[in-house]
Amino acid sequence: MSLLSVPFVGTGADTALHVVAAVVLIASVAGACYGFWKIHELPINKAHSKDHHQIGLITALTWIGFVWHWVWVLAVIFAFVDMEKAILNLRDTWRSKPQSETQPQEEA
Numbered sequence: 825m826s827l828l829s830v831p832f833v834g835t836g837a838d839t840a841l842h843v844v845a846a847v848v849l850i851a852s853v854a855g856a857c858y859g860f861w862k863i864h865e866l867p868i869n870k871a872h873s874k875d876h877h878q879i880g881l882i883t884a885l886t887w888i889g890f891v892w893h894w895v896w897v898l899a900v901i902f903a904f905v906d907m908e909k910a911i912l913n914l915r916d917t918w919r920s921k922p923q924s925e926t927q928p929q930e931e932a
Contacts, residue, residue: 864889864896867903878902 864886871882882899889896 867896867899870903874903874906876903 867882867886868879870876871879876882882903885895885899885902889899
């Protein structure tokens with residue numbers, strides 16, 4: 825077999841290989857688009873499952889996230905973090921006394 829001869833050219837196998845390659849390419853692109861869409865819709869699905877109070881805000885931020893990606897990150901934070909509990913924990917942490925004042929220190 826010489827270097828100039830190309831196998832499968834001009835045969836039925838050539839056409840079949842092109843069809844298989846096209847199907848694999850289309851399926852790969854479709855799978856990537858589907859995966860991207862599912863990840864992109866993650867904040868909305870999480871907000872609906874938790875019956876979140878800010879579903880409208882999270883939905884709007886998710887759609888705006890198509891253009892400005894950092895806004896999508898805000899939607900994820902709002903969807904996954906319970907802001908009421910986070911604010912209460914932050915308030916309690918702010919009001920609590922440092923441990924050095926509440927516990928007596930041992931002298932050497």
